[in-house]
Amino acid sequence: MAFSERTTRLKSSLIREILAAAQRPGMMSFAGGLPAEAMLPAVNWADMPVGMGQYGTSEGEPELREALAHEARALGIPCQASQVLVLSGSQQALDLSAKLYIDKGTQVLLEAPTYLAALQAFQFFGADCLAVRMEQDGPNLQALRTLLEQHQPAFIYLIPTFQNPSGLRYSEAKRDAVAALLDEFGVTLIEDEPYRELSFDGGLATPIVGRLNTASWIYTGTVSKTLLPGLRVGYLIASPDLFPHLLRLKQSADLHTSRVGQWQVMQWLGTEKLQHHLDELRSYYRVRRDAFQAALHTHFADLADWRMPEGGLFFWLKLKQPLDTRTLLEPALAANVAFMPGEPFFPEPDLHHGHLRLNFSHVGPEQLDEGLKRLAAVVRQAQALQAA
Amino acid sequence: MAFSERTTRLKSSLIREILAAAQRPGMMSFAGGLPAEAMLPAVNWADMPVGMGQYGTSEGEPELREALAHEARALGIPCQASQVLVLSGSQQALDLSAKLYIDKGTQVLLEAPTYLAALQAFQFFGADCLAVRMEQDGPNLQALRTLLEQHQPAFIYLIPTFQNPSGLRYSEAKRDAVAALLDEFGVTLIEDEPYRELSFDGGLATPIVGRLNTASWIYTGTVSKTLLPGLRVGYLIASPDLFPHLLRLKQSADLHTSRVGQWQVMQWLGTEKLQHHLDELRSYYRVRRDAFQAALHTHFADLADWRMPEGGLFFWLKLKQPLDTRTLLEPALAANVAFMPGEPFFPEPDLHHGHLRLNFSHVGPEQLDEGLKRLAAVVRQAQALQAA
Numbered sequence: 159m160a161f162s163e164r165t166t167r168l169k170s171s172l173i174r175e176i177l178a179a180a181q182r183p184g185m186m187s188f189a190g191g192l193p194a195e196a197m198l199p200a201v202n203w204a205d206m207p208v209g210m211g212q213y214g215t216s217e218g219e220p221e222l223r224e225a226l227a228h229e230a231r232a233l234g235i236p237c238q239a240s241q242v243l244v245l246s247g248s249q250q251a252l253d254l255s256a257k258l259y260i261d262k263g264t265q266v267l268l269e270a271p272t273y274l275a276a277l278q279a280f281q282f283f284g285a286d287c288l289a290v291r292m293e294q295d296g297p298n299l300q301a302l303r304t305l306l307e308q309h310q311p312a313f314i315y316l317i318p319t320f321q322n323p324s325g326l327r328y329s330e331a332k333r334d335a336v337a338a339l340l341d342e343f344g345v346t347l348i349e350d351e352p353y354r355e356l357s358f359d360g361g362l363a364t365p366i367v368g369r370l371n372t373a374s375w376i377y378t379g380t381v382s383k384t385l386l387p388g389l390r391v392g393y394l395i396a397s398p399d400l401f402p403h404l405l406r407l408k409q410s411a412d413l414h415t416s417r418v419g420q421w422q423v424m425q426w427l428g429t430e431k432l433q434h435h436l437d438e439l440r441s442y443y444r445v446r447r448d449a450f451q452a453a454l455h456t457h458f459a460d461l462a463d464w465r466m467p468e469g470g471l472f473f474w475l476k477l478k479q480p481l482d483t484r485t486l487l488e489p490a491l492a493a494n495v496a497f498m499p500g501e502p503f504f505p506e507p508d509l510h511h512g513h514l515r516l517n518f519s520h521v522g523p524e525q526l527d528e529g530l531k532r533l534a535a536v537v538r539q540a541q542a543l544q545a546a
Numbered sequence: 547m548a549f550s551e552r553t554t555r556l557k558s559s560l561i562r563e564i565l566a567a568a569q570r571p572g573m574m575s576f577a578g579g580l581p582a583e584a585m586l587p588a589v590n591w592a593d594m595p596v597g598m599g600q601y602g603t604s605e606g607e608p609e610l611r612e613a614l615a616h617e618a619r620a621l622g623i624p625c626q627a628s629q630v631l632v633l634s635g636s637q638q639a640l641d642l643s644a645k646l647y648i649d650k651g652t653q654v655l656l657e658a659p660t661y662l663a664a665l666q667a668f669q670f671f672g673a674d675c676l677a678v679r680m681e682q683d684g685p686n687l688q689a690l691r692t693l694l695e696q697h698q699p700a701f702i703y704l705i706p707t708f709q710n711p712s713g714l715r716y717s718e719a720k721r722d723a724v725a726a727l728l729d730e731f732g733v734t735l736i737e738d739e740p741y742r743e744l745s746f747d748g749g750l751a752t753p754i755v756g757r758l759n760t761a762s763w764i765y766t767g768t769v770s771k772t773l774l775p776g777l778r779v780g781y782l783i784a785s786p787d788l789f790p791h792l793l794r795l796k797q798s799a800d801l802h803t804s805r806v807g808q809w810q811v812m813q814w815l816g817t818e819k820l821q822h823h824l825d826e827l828r829s830y831y832r833v834r835r836d837a838f839q840a841a842l843h844t845h846f847a848d849l850a851d852w853r854m855p856e857g858g859l860f861f862w863l864k865l866k867q868p869l870d871t872r873t874l875l876e877p878a879l880a881a882n883v884a885f886m887p888g889e890p891f892f893p894e895p896d897l898h899h900g901h902l903r904l905n906f907s908h909v910g911p912e913q914l915d916e917g918l919k920r921l922a923a924v925v926r927q928a929q930a931l932q933a934a
Contacts (some may be wrong), residue, residue, distance in 0.1 A: 159698055161791070162649045162671075190601075195921045198599045203591030211774030213578075216562075236723075243934050246634050246778070246800045253799050261550045279798050283550075312548055361642050388805035390634070403549070406556050411641050413636040416804040417776035457615030 163262070165312075167282050171492040172502060173274065175485065180496040186529035188516040189496035191322065192473050197442055198386060200436050206466055210417045216409040219391070220245025221421045226393050234368035235377060237395050242403055246415045248352060251378035252276050255406045256283040258400070259312040264293040267305060269297065269409055271474075271503035273322050273350065275463035278317055289504040290491030292324070292361050294465070296332030298341070306343040313346040317402075318366055321337045322351035323503050324474045325467030337369035346374040346400075353470040355384045358444040363397055367395075374400055381423050383471070384436060389419035398407075443519055450518035453526050457534040461541075462514070471545070473516045474500070479541050480512025486536050491534045499528070551650065560890060564875065574917035576904040577884040579710065585830055586774060587823050589810055592790060598805045599716050604783070606632025606798040607808045609854070613815040614767075614781050622756035631792055634803045636740060636780030639766035640664050641793045643736055644671040646788070647696050647700040655693060657685065657701035659891035659901070661710050661738065663818055664703055666783040675893040678702075680840060682853070684720030687727070687764040694731040701734040701764075706754055707743050708741035711891050711903040712862045713855030718751050725757035732790075741823055741858040742774045746832040749856045755783075761872050768810050771859070777807035831859070834839055838906035845922040850902070852860065861904045862888070862933075866901025867929050874924050881920045 174408030179185035217223060223242040230237050245251055252275065260266065262284030270278070280287055280501060285343075291301040296318065305311075316336070318328040329338070340347050341368035349367050367375040396404055408414070426432040450473060451466050458464075462475040477483070483499040490497060500513025521529055568575035605611065610628040618625050627696030633639055648654065656665070657675030668675060676697060679689040684706065693699075704714040704724070716724070728735050737755050755763040768780035784792055794801070814820040838861060839854050846852075851861040865871070871887035878885060888901025900927065901919075909917055 160647075160652075160698070162645065162647055162652065162700075164647055165791060168791060171794060171797065174794075174797065192601055195597065195600060198596050200596055202601070203594070206591070206709070208586050208588055209583070211589070211776040212583060213596050213770070215774045220878070246804070249798075250800045258553055259548075259550055259670065260551070264548075264550065274799070275801075282798060301742045310548070312550075371926055379869070382601070390802065390804040392802065403553060403556060405561075406559060408711040409559065409562065410637075410663070410670060411799065412638045412778065413663075414778070416807050417780040418806055423804070 164544060167284070169278060171500070172484070174203065175471075176498065179491050185496055186521050186525050187531075188496050188521060188533070190520060192520055193387065194442060194446070194519050197439055201329045201386065202420070202425070204416070206421050210421045212417075214414045214417045214420075215415045216405055218242065219417065219424065222420050222424050222427070222478070225424065226395070229427070230377065230395055234364040236368065241395050241398060241401050243394050243396065243401065243408055243545060245378075245392040245408070246412055247382065247390045248350065248378045248380035248394070249275060250392060250408075250411065251348075251350070251376065251394045252279040254315070254394070254404050254411065254507060255376060256280055256285070256494050257407050258403055260285045265309050265311045267311045267345070268505070269316060269321065270505060270510070271500065272315065273317060274502045275501070276350070277505060280315070284305065289505050292326065294326065296326070296328035297336065299332070299335050302339055302523050306345060310541070311345055312324060313348050315348045315350065316341065316366065317321060317350045317511055319351050319363070320356060320467060320470030321472060322353070323472050323498070323500065325465065325470050325472055326361065326467055328366070332364050335364055337366050339372040339416040341371050341541070344373060346376070348376045348378070350378050352383050354379070356440065356471065357469040358429065358440055358447060359468045370472055371501060376400060376404070385426055386433070386437070389422055391415060391419045392530060420493060424459050447518050449523055449526060450516075453530045456527070457530040459485055459504050461507065461534060461537050471517055471519050473518060475514045475516060477505060477512040477514070477537065481540055481544055482511045483514055486540055489536045489539065491510055495532045496527050497533060508513060552670055555672070557666060561886070564884055567879050573882050574659060574909050574920075575884040576906075576909060577886050578908060579773065579905055580908055581775065582653045582776050582830065582834070584908050585811055585822065585827055587804065589774065589812070591810070594806070594809050600805075600811045602802045602808075602863060603803045604789050604793055604802045605687065606630065606803060606814065607653070610808050610812050610815070613812065614783070617815070618765065618783050622752040623783060624756065624910060627810070629783050629786060629789050631782050631784065631789065631796055632803045632808060633766075633780040633782060635770065635778045635795065636768035636782070636802055637663060637762065637765045638780065638796075638799065639736075639738070639782045640667040642782075642799065643764060644673070645722065646734055646791055648673045648902060653697050653699045654872060654894070655699045655733070657704060657709065657886065658893060658898070659711050662890045663668060664738070665891070665893060668703070670802065680714065682714065684714070684716035685724065686718070687723050689725065690727055692726060694733060699733055701736050702728065703736045704754065705738045707739050707751070708744060708855060708858030710741070710858060711860050711888065713853065713858050713860055713885070715856055716751065716754070721751055722757055725754050728761040729759050729925070730789070731760060734764070736764045736765050736766070740768050740771050742767070744828065744831060744859065745857040746828055746835060747856045764788060764792070772827070773811065773814055773820070777804070777810055779807045779811050780886050835906050835915060837911055839903070841909065841918045844916040849922060851875050857906050859905055859929065861903045861906060863904060865900040865925065866900070867932075869928055869932055870899045873900055874928055877924045883917050883920045883924070885921060888922055
């Protein structure tokens with residue numbers, strides 16, 4: 159059996175195993191990033207034309223592309239509908255970008271920590287992932303400049319708004335500075351924004367791609383965190399030099415995105431109905447986040463440091479006494495608690511022990527306290543063993 | 547701008563341009579492979595649970611996997627639901643297979659002609675595509691043996707039932723012989739069967755993968771030709787040694803397939819309603835095929851040779867006086883007739899001039915005669931010019 163060379167980098171997925179375990183009855187799961195079941199909106203299909211069952215174009219439905227371009231322009235992204243490519247979820251933007259840019263050994267820049275499915279997709283294609291040191295308001299600019307001076311990365315991949323896993327949001331100043339540096343060095347920006355609408359305290363800033371003058375860019379988003387992930391509808395918007403390549407890659411990957419899903423998204427985009435749903439969603443998640451913060455304070459105040467996230471779906475804890483949090487998984491799952499170890503979110507996991515990613519949207523208030531109590535006990539026991 | 551090495555092989559798509567031109571008002575299109583609009587079944591969404599909007603598993607819906615495995619076993623494919631991977635259309639099987647197997651220079655075997663989107667996907671990843679010489683009942687067995695003796699291909703890609711573009715269907719004897727050869731040489735089979743259900747004269751044969759004893763295999767199918775292509779639901783079934791790799795590749799590509807589409811397919815699979823729809827579909831297409839055959843006889847009898855297809859959606863014409871049929875496109879489109887030149891269906895287009903692929907399902911009877919008359923005139927004019 160002769161597989162491709164890249165298949166040697168196809169990792170057995172720890173995440174897959176954790177999420178599978180998290181489905182077990184009785185499990186209290188802080189592991190996934192699932193929207194709350196209770197907040198999935200009821201949708202209406204009765205008016206969908208039969209013609210939506212026919213093949214469509216690789217670009218996506220014209221009306222949907224127009225609506226997405228309209229929204230992007232309102233965020234300061236200079237674009238036309240012709241630059242919008244509808245995707246089968248925004249994960250597909252990572253796959254297409256990897257195909258477009260990455261050969262074995264290709265250097266790419268990313269945040270550390272970063273979205274682990276991006277890291278895996280880029281590494282699978284052979285990328286040498288260089289990590290930018292992060293501060294509370296975005297990357298350390300001197301570190302970024304040095305990396306840009308010393309390397310010629312194919313692109314930089316950033317999640318500037320309520321990052322998964324860290325919850326970080328870049329400041330206005332950092333956004334401007336990053337855009338200026340990428341223009342200066344001519345490095346393509348891939349900006350990933352699944353969580354923009356999940357802002358709980360009013361804090362926001364416009365995307366970085368809209369601040370670029372000359373660098374190429376890909377901006378990607380999804381309806382999975384705002385409407386229904388099961389539709390699998392995401393999108394990318396690209397600078398005109400990149401768009402034709404991405405379109406061909408999309409066609410080769412799956413011809414086009416489900417028109418049924420696209421049609422449903424068109425019924426919501428730009429409507430008051432969606433604004434009302436988002437308001438409810440933000441309120442619901444804000445309550446859960448605040449309850450989580452309080453419960454964390456009760457059980458983890460002496461064990462970890464964290465910042466309350468202004469948006470997104472996760473708390474990112476740093477243990478005061480670092481240990482490899484992957485070793486906590488087995489005892490946690492045995493106690494019916496699932497969480498996500500922090501190590502796989504870094505290109506060099508073994509240099510970054512001691513973080514936990516905890517989702518706050520899924521576990522209800524009735525189980526929250528018990529779940530965090532059990533998780534804290536698992537951490538305490540492991541640290542006692544380590545100290546012994 | 548530094549793209550990946552493979553991007554140099556990302557072809558500007560002639561097909562994309564033809565299909566775009568085919569959408570123009572007034573165009574009579576024999577180019578695409580679209581189901582007839584009139585035969586798209588009306589579907590009901592009222593009973594879909596809200597929970598289908600939540601994230602799902604990369605494998606696909608359990609009930610759908612069970613139903614697909616059940617159908618496959620009825621075709622003689624020994625498999626369990628655990629070997630079924632639901633895909634975002636069967637095109638995705640080609641992308642995942644390419645990722646799994648193909649590095650630059652990897653040799654793969656395929657039919658000549660073959661499905662051109664498969665050829666493009668494999669070549670994009672760097673495959674060296676070796677073509678097996680075809681006869682009316684399947685590959686020339688001596689040629690296949692010689693290729694297997696002289697090369698170590700990563701896999702062989704076959705479309706044994708109503709092949710696109712040629713319409714060929716392998717005989718029972720050829721299916722057995724191909725399976726025995728692949729077992730003997732230990733070469734993985736990728737068997738693509740989008741057209742199995744579109745059989746007009748009762749001719750069928752069970753898949754080749756079910757005849758293998760030791761070789762690894764991937765079998766892929768879709769509901770795009772039987773139900774609704776706009777749902778983008780296909781599937782693959784793989785031998786157990788390959789499945790875990792393909793599952794991880796699926797997860798990395800787009801997390802999972804639209805659950806909305808999967809749910810709709812579940813409402814049809816295994817039902818009398820679907821059998822009734824397929825009966826109607828076959829009758830409808832049979833009438834169109836027979837009308838096409840008659841019209842071809844009127845306009846192309848002196849220009850080309852062909853066999854009436856027993857299934858699928860295409861006639862495959864061989865011009866008696868070969869010329870590069872790509873040169874016919876411009877005058878044909880100018881006469882408001884679209885067709886697919888045969889050259890791109892071969893790994894070495896310039897060695898295979900003189901074929902046309904004509905879809906018979908799309909153009910209605912009122913335009914058929916005029917369309918083929920105009921196309922024949924274009925061929926005649928080009929041949930006159932060539933002779934001059």
